[in-house]
Amino acid sequence: xxxxxxxxxxxxxxxxxxxxxxxxxxxxxxxxxxxxxxxxxxxxxxxxxxxxxxxxxxxxxxxxxxxxxxxxxxxxxxxxxxxxxxxxxxxxxxxxxxxxxxxxxxxxxxxxxxxxxxxxxxxxxxxxxxxxxxxxxxxxxxxxxxxxxxxxxxxxxxxxxxxxxxxxxxxxxxxxxxxxxxxxxxxxxxxxxxxxxxxxxxxxxxxxxxxxxxxxxxxxxxxxxxxxxxxxxxxxxxxxxxxxxxxxxxxxxxxxxxxxxxxxxxxxxxxxxxxxxxxxxxxxxxxxxxxxxxxxxxxxxxxxxxxxxxxxxxxxxxxxxxxxxxxxxxxxxxxxxxxxxxxxxxxxxxxxxxxxxxxxxxxxxxxxxxxxxxxxxxxxxxxxxxxxxxxxxx
Ligand code: F3S
Numbered sequence: 001x002x003x004x005x006x007x008x009x010x011x012x013x014x015x016x017x018x019x020x021x022x023x024x025x026x027x028x029x030x031x032x033x034x035x036x037x038x039x040x041x042x043x044x045x046x047x048x049x050x051x052x053x054x055x056x057x058x059x060x061x062x063x064x065x066x067x068x069x070x071x072x073x074x075x076x077x078x079x080x081x082x083x084x085x086x087x088x089x090x091x092x093x094x095x096x097x098x099x100x101x102x103x104x105x106x107x108x109x110x111x112x113x114x115x116x117x118x119x120x121x122x123x124x125x126x127x128x129x130x131x132x133x134x135x136x137x138x139x140x141x142x143x144x145x146x147x148x149x150x151x152x153x154x155x156x157x158x159x160x161x162x163x164x165x166x167x168x169x170x171x172x173x174x175x176x177x178x179x180x181x182x183x184x185x186x187x188x189x190x191x192x193x194x195x196x197x198x199x200x201x202x203x204x205x206x207x208x209x210x211x212x213x214x215x216x217x218x219x220x221x222x223x224x225x226x227x228x229x230x231x232x233x234x235x236x237x238x239x240x241x242x243x244x245x246x247x248x249x250x251x252x253x254x255x256x257x258x259x260x261x262x263x264x265x266x267x268x269x270x271x272x273x274x275x276x277x278x279x280x281x282x283x284x285x286x287x288x289x290x291x292x293x294x295x296x297x298x299x300x301x302x303x304x305x306x307x308x309x310x311x312x313x314x315x316x317x318x319x320x321x322x323x324x325x326x327x328x329x330x331x332x333x334x335x336x337x338x339x340x341x342x343x344x345x346x347x348x349x350x351x352x353x354x355x356x357x358x359x360x361x362x363x364x365x366x367x368x369x370x371x372x373x374x375x376x377x378x379x380x381x382x383x384x385x386x387x388x389x390x391x392x393x394x
Pocket of ligand 1: 079119233289290292304319348349350351367368371
């Protein structure tokens with residue numbers, strides 16, 4: 001593949017061992033996928049942060065990279081870790097897990113990775129612009145960036161996102177090419193989507209069918225940033241969808257040619273998806289924030305629990321800056337007064353909840369409902385926030 005002078009210097013070791021290693025990784029990746037050149041990126045986003053997911057081998061890889069002097073050339077943001085980095089003790093995370101998790105965080109800090117610990121960095125400080133080139137790795141964030149913003153990113157692995165952050169480049173292949181972003185399936189939505197959970201159910205249903213295809217939705221009348229986030233996250237989890245279009249809503253949608261292969265999502269499919277995802281009854285933990293909550297979602301949950309007393313544990317997962325806003329607005333206090341917690345830096349999937357006595361989790365996320373049974377051995381109660389809070393108070 002073609003490398004410019006600067007990229008040649010990186011590869012030859014002129015900027016140090018870690019940069020040379022990172023560029024070699026990117027060149028190898030580019031060769032595998034027949035990329036013709038590199039593209040400069042505006043930001044990277046690194047997954048593979050939780051000790052639960054990467055274990056000791058991942059920790060050693062990161063420490064090795066850090067000790068070789070790896071430093072980020074472009075802003076590189078971090079995906080959720082396995083625990084709340086400040087409040088882990090009071091929430092009940094195991095101390096041996098916390099010690100390992102902190103070593104991982106130290107390695108990222110040393111490399112200059114910005115310790116956002118969130119899968120929704122686009123809510124604050126890292127909002128890309130349309131057509132920006134990125135190297136993001138969290139699947140729901142990738143889907144959001146490509147589809148809702150109209151930027152370009154492949155679904156990177158943890159090491160390739162880090163390498164891209166170190167070099168400020170990524171090989172130009174896959175979803176960096178417009179020809180690979182054309183819609184493959186037309187999804188005709190006639191079911192009423194009146195709740196965040198409905199968008200998760202739709203995504204969960206569609207992802208299973210289209211796998212790594214590119215869905216084009218018609219019939220969705222409205223959908224804000226939160227609902228589109230839920231839709232994309234669920235499709236990336238039940239399938240491997242990394243870009244989608246919603247007619248009249250997402251940028252670039254109306255310029256696409258509608259595909260001929262058609263899938264219906266009517267009331268029947270919506271109901272069947274709810275039935276399929278519901279595998280449990282007696283909730284131990286209600287967990288909101290997959291993907292991490294926006295301030296609007298935290299506000300909505302605070303309003304719903306205001307004056308109530310939960311008999312079950314409740315986590316509202318979000319990032320530190322959103323929690324700081326929620327603290328200032330009094331939402332955190334309202335949630336805590338009802339018996340819940342605003343949990344930062346982590347989520348119900350990447351934290352070791354199965355080791356914390358939790359067997360059944362109530363979620364309104366089509367992604368969490370997909371991952372929790374396998375990753376955390378959970379039974380699932382899938383429903384709207386209203387329904388989960390009602391059951392949590394019984
Ligand atoms: Fe984010 Fe965890 Fe869901 S990383 S998208 S909240 S599984």
